[in-house]
Amino acid sequence: MTYSMHETSRLLAEPAMESDGAVATRAVLSRLGDRWSVLTLHMTDDGPIRFTELKRRIGQIHPISARVLTRTLKQLERDGLVTRKVYPVVPPKVEYRLTRHGERLLRFSREIVDWTREFRADFEVARDAFEARSFRQIRPPAPR
Amino acid sequence: MTYSMHETSRLLAEPAMESDGAVATRAVLSRLGDRWSVLTLHMTDDGPIRFTELKRRIGQIHPISARVLTRTLKQLERDGLVTRKVYPVVPPKVEYRLTRHGERLLRFSREIVDWTREFRADFEVARDAFEARSFRQIRPPAPR
DNA sequence: CAGAATCCGTCATGATACTG
DNA sequence: CAGTATCATGACGGATTCTG
Numbered sequence: 001m002t003y004s005m006h007e008t009s010r011l012l013a014e015p016a017m018e019s020d021g022a023v024a025t026r027a028v029l030s031r032l033g034d035r036w037s038v039l040t041l042h043m044t045d046d047g048p049i050r051f052t053e054l055k056r057r058i059g060q061i062h063p064i065s066a067r068v069l070t071r072t073l074k075q076l077e078r079d080g081l082v083t084r085k086v087y088p089v090v091p092p093k094v095e096y097r098l099t100r101h102g103e104r105l106l107r108f109s110r111e112i113v114d115w116t117r118e119f120r121a122d123f124e125v126a127r128d129a130f131e132a133r134s135f136r137q138i139r140p141p142a143p144r
Numbered sequence: 145m146t147y148s149m150h151e152t153s154r155l156l157a158e159p160a161m162e163s164d165g166a167v168a169t170r171a172v173l174s175r176l177g178d179r180w181s182v183l184t185l186h187m188t189d190d191g192p193i194r195f196t197e198l199k200r201r202i203g204q205i206h207p208i209s210a211r212v213l214t215r216t217l218k219q220l221e222r223d224g225l226v227t228r229k230v231y232p233v234v235p236p237k238v239e240y241r242l243t244r245h246g247e248r249l250l251r252f253s254r255e256i257v258d259w260t261r262e263f264r265a266d267f268e269v270a271r272d273a274f275e276a277r278s279f280r281q282i283r284p285p286a287p288r
Numbered sequence: 289c290a291g292a293a294t295c296c297g298t299c300a301t302g303a304t305a306c307t308g
Numbered sequence: 309c310a311g312t313a314t315c316a317t318g319a320c321g322g323a324t325t326c327t328g
Contacts, residue, residue: 033177
């Protein structure tokens, strides 16, 4: 590397890296980017919650299949953002709850989401202008 | 919706929604989650930068194809995070620079990335424990 | 209840070759 | 220089069916 890179800069590069140290950063940003993780963290924030209740709550926003919820929870558990507690009873009972790291990530999500409220107006202007430019390129206005 | 949901909560649900108002939130989180956007914002932070120089700088971290860099920049431009300025000269000259919103998103990225440094140790413990549990399930220790 | 198994469609990533 | 075109792969999202 020919230009200086302090520690934060190096870490910013991590989403594009495959080194061992980059895995955590990559994982966290991936969770922010996927469709369900942030909402799942949010719905788990009130305290321990069971699988079906979580599926029901999320479903009030948008339907989620058991398959996708399971995978989302597995990823969050694997990375230490939620814990999974199994009660050896029948029928099965499993409770999910946030770790302190999960709570921290949720707070980051909230900050970003709050910011998008201010950003929204400019965002839409940019999108419209971009679409207009694309349109001109594909289909130039009839001369005259 | 039967449970109360203030504005931030509603927005947290956005990555899973398709409503018009959810588009900006969804777009921002997607940028954080993809492999190249954060690094591209970071490399564009010093001032205006041309396509090939950007490709070269990012390439020092990890090779990026022109196709992928182009798409990354188009997304960032479309959403008002970078501007693209074309100079009508030959050979072509195009300069990219961050908007204030792009700078803001980059600051969020840095905060999160900094946090993962503290998170990293617990993250790895969680991953190892998770792998150990998965292994036991697939291949239980031979009894006796 | 809390998932696992199966199958499918779409999108992001990526290598390679070509061009105004 | 700054891209576009083409083709391939794999992860993610989703519907449906089955089970300890």
